[in-house]
Amino acid sequence: MTLHIKTPLVASRPLSVIAGCSVWLKLEALQPSGSFKLRGIGHACETYLAQGARRFISSSGGNAGLAVAYAGRLLKVPVTVVIPETTTARAKELLCLENAEVVVHGASWQEANDFAQSLLGAEDAFIHPFDDPLLWHGHASLIDEVASCGLKPNAIVLSVGGGGLLSGVVEGLHRNGWNNVPAIAVETAGAESFHEAVTAGHPVELARISSIATSLGAKRVCEKAVWWSKEHPIRSVVVSDQSALSASERFLADHRLLVEPACGASLALAYEKSPELEGLDTILIVVCGGATATLDQIRAWARQ
Numbered sequence: 001m002t003l004h005i006k007t008p009l010v011a012s013r014p015l016s017v018i019a020g021c022s023v024w025l026k027l028e029a030l031q032p033s034g035s036f037k038l039r040g041i042g043h044a045c046e047t048y049l050a051q052g053a054r055r056f057i058s059s060s061g062g063n064a065g066l067a068v069a070y071a072g073r074l075l076k077v078p079v080t081v082v083i084p085e086t087t088t089a090r091a092k093e094l095l096c097l098e099n100a101e102v103v104v105h106g107a108s109w110q111e112a113n114d115f116a117q118s119l120l121g122a123e124d125a126f127i128h129p130f131d132d133p134l135l136w137h138g139h140a141s142l143i144d145e146v147a148s149c150g151l152k153p154n155a156i157v158l159s160v161g162g163g164g165l166l167s168g169v170v171e172g173l174h175r176n177g178w179n180n181v182p183a184i185a186v187e188t189a190g191a192e193s194f195h196e197a198v199t200a201g202h203p204v205e206l207a208r209i210s211s212i213a214t215s216l217g218a219k220r221v222c223e224k225a226v227w228w229s230k231e232h233p234i235r236s237v238v239v240s241d242q243s244a245l246s247a248s249e250r251f252l253a254d255h256r257l258l259v260e261p262a263c264g265a266s267l268a269l270a271y272e273k274s275p276e277l278e279g280l281d282t283i284l285i286v287v288c289g290g291a292t293a294t295l296d297q298i299r300a301w302a303r304q
Ligand SMILES: *Cc1c(COP(=O)(O)O)cnc(C)c1O
Pocket: 035, 037, 062, 063, 064, 129, 130, 159, 160, 161, 162, 163, 164, 165, 166, 215, 216, 218, 260, 262, 263, 288, 289, 290, 291
């Protein structure tokens, strides 16, 4: 048994018609914690528990924190999540629902993270949201499942925040012998830290995050994601917040699933028939999900 579930792989009729190619969806939004993060974080938590960890600490008020809280509850390991004052009431509520101890500290994520680090004792494991080989290894299971269904797409479309999902997906492509299947890495403008890193050839720190897609808001991507960009065909694409929000709303109407704009960013490529998809017969979109945005919030952002 793993903590994550094997998610459905479905063909999307509406998206295929709009994009003009076969669009398949890997529905990570259906993971019990609401996003793909449970794959890697579940694997990391199980590994750290086996190595003797007696508490998990996270500094994410987003889907990473939720995945740690979920994993801890199932593994019967206490979880402490340190979050900044700016974290939404919705995120706090979801963390409390998973029985995590929530500590509100500092005005920014940096301060919350520094405090979380200061709490770390000998029996605690810090669970990073994207930069840990255990995470990538767990995320890679997503591609194993696609391969075992007998579907080999011409490209994989996925969203990039800190690059953990990308690193895991490409690891999965390689361990299934799909070295020639390109990844299309999507970010929103204002959170394009992977785009900047690929341009520079090394991780670059963004001065600030100005996108509403907070789950993509890592100021700097992990080294591994940039390393993969030199070892594997990866195309970097940046879409607007408006495109991501509109894709989230349309996806709710078409597939009855509410996903964060962080996930809408990837869906926008199909909804807007992006030139990046030209010449591709079959694509797979990783519907990474996300539990922290309500429909009211998505509509309010879209009106801004
Ligand atoms: C974390 C997250 C991402 C980005 O994943 P990284 O591993 O940080 O690149 C994208 N979408 C959702 C919904 C997320 O929770």
